[in-house]
Amino acid sequence: MKRIYFDYNATTPVHAEVANFVKPFFHELFGNPSSLHWAGREIRGYYDKAKEQVAGLIKAEPHEIVFTSSGTEGDNHAIKGVAYAKRDQGKHIITSTIEHPGVLNVCKYLESKGYDVTYLPVDGNGQVHPEDVKRAIRKDTILITIMYANNETGTLLPVREIGEIARASDVLFHSDMVQAIGKIDIDVKALSVDLASFSGHKVYAPKGVGALYMREGLDIDNLIHGGHQEEGRRAGTENMIGIAAFGKACEIVGDEIEEENRRMEYLRKRLLEGILRKVDLVRFNGDPVNRLPNTINLSFEFVEAESLLIALDLNGIAVSSGSACSSGSTEPSHVLLAMDIPAELCQSAIRLSLGRGNTEEDVDYALSVIPGVVDRLRQMSPFYKK
Numbered sequence: 165m166k167r168i169y170f171d172y173n174a175t176t177p178v179h180a181e182v183a184n185f186v187k188p189f190f191h192e193l194f195g196n197p198s199s200l201h202w203a204g205r206e207i208r209g210y211y212d213k214a215k216e217q218v219a220g221l222i223k224a225e226p227h228e229i230v231f232t233s234s235g236t237e238g239d240n241h242a243i244k245g246v247a248y249a250k251r252d253q254g255k256h257i258i259t260s261t262i263e264h265p266g267v268l269n270v271c272k273y274l275e276s277k278g279y280d281v282t283y284l285p286v287d288g289n290g291q292v293h294p295e296d297v298k299r300a301i302r303k304d305t306i307l308i309t310i311m312y313a314n315n316e317t318g319t320l321l322p323v324r325e326i327g328e329i330a331r332a333s334d335v336l337f338h339s340d341m342v343q344a345i346g347k348i349d350i351d352v353k354a355l356s357v358d359l360a361s362f363s364g365h366k367v368y369a370p371k372g373v374g375a376l377y378m379r380e381g382l383d384i385d386n387l388i389h390g391g392h393q394e395e396g397r398r399a400g401t402e403n404m405i406g407i408a409a410f411g412k413a414c415e416i417v418g419d420e421i422e423e424e425n426r427r428m429e430y431l432r433k434r435l436l437e438g439i440l441r442k443v444d445l446v447r448f449n450g451d452p453v454n455r456l457p458n459t460i461n462l463s464f465e466f467v468e469a470e471s472l473l474i475a476l477d478l479n480g481i482a483v484s485s486g487s488a489c490s491s492g493s494t495e496p497s498h499v500l501l502a503m504d505i506p507a508e509l510c511q512s513a514i515r516l517s518l519g520r521g522n523t524e525e526d527v528d529y530a531l532s533v534i535p536g537v538v539d540r541l542r543q544m545s546p547f548y549k550k
């Protein structure tokens with residue numbers, strides 16, 4: 165059976181060139197970068213190079229990069245780090261209702277510790293309005309944390325405008341850019357962010373490595389205390405395999421970003437237009453203009469997303485549903501609910517996210533499978549009459 169992967173926003177395979185590049189790190193390049201002898205010095209060079217490569221892709225300086233274990237760790241470090249460091253100045257944080265759990269659940273945790281969090285609403289396209297951010301700022305606001313690209317819908321948020329507002333108001337600004345890196349150009353200086361989180365496994369590096377951009381001069385609390393690694397900002401012996409891979413992946417992805425984006429736009433358009441042509445009662449979720457080139461989120465009326473996911477999986481097609489399965493019951497996506505999409509349409513939403521491994525044949529195969537699968541599921545629905 166064909167195996168087609170349309171879930172690149174969940175994770176990506178390690179790029180073949182990246183996997184090849186890091187092989188020696190399992191063997192001869194085993195040193196600890198903190199060691200002063202030959203084994204340490206040898207590996208230190210690779211560590212420095214990786215910082216340059218990650219910094220290069222987001223237009224930061226290498227020393228502004230802190231390697232982490234994940235995007236989630238970066239989110240935690242940024243938000244808790246600011247919250248703890250600034251607790252005497254204020255305890256108010258502004259975020260949005262459509263953030264990844266790596267941000268939302270940190271904010272909820274801080275609420276339980278006496279912090280006050282404003283969750284800004286979004287419009288029907290999943291957009292946060294910069295004026296709402298401006299209005300929400302108070303004397304005791306210490307941090308704004310708003311994502312760049314939403315992982316479920318692909319909507320791009322007005323981070324540049326929010327950055328300008330934050331800077332003018334002297335409030336620190338963090339952005340979860342895990343879905344943006346490698347998919348669109350990022351210039352952290354032009355966007356006026358103070359902190360930004362990234363993850364390796366969303367850009368063809370392995371799982372277990374990430375990066376936090378920390379603007380020069382920024383002084384926030386550490387999340388992990390111990391040794392002096394990462395210039396004293398994140399303790400623990402460096403994950404050299406992950407770090408070297410992340411660096412290499414950033415270099416490759418950066419070199420090919422324009423060409424790859426054109427390909428993604430083409431494949432996404434072909435897939436989206438094909439589905440809309442062949443299947444009726446489909447709702448497009450997200451911003452039709454300001455969006456990632458690879459992500460499609462659609463609600464298929466009278467179809468349960470989980471059933472569709474399973475039926476597509478039986479045909480070798482991997483997609484994800486908009487809802488998270490928790491304790492046996494499926495909850496509708498908090499992102500789609502925040503966009504005021506009716507609950508039953510949230511339960512019918514699936515995400516197709518494309519990536520480097522996808523071809524036109526993949527898209528055409530999916531287009532040959534999806535209409536029949538959707539029709540069969542609708543025939544089983546007691547509410548569908550046709």
Ligand SMILES: *Cc1c(COP(=O)(O)O)cnc(C)c1O
Binds near residue numbers: 233311313314340
């Ligand atoms: C995947 C993802 C994360 C979490 O990154 P991990 O490295 O898996 O912890 C955070 N934010 C967004 C928007 C994501 O898509």
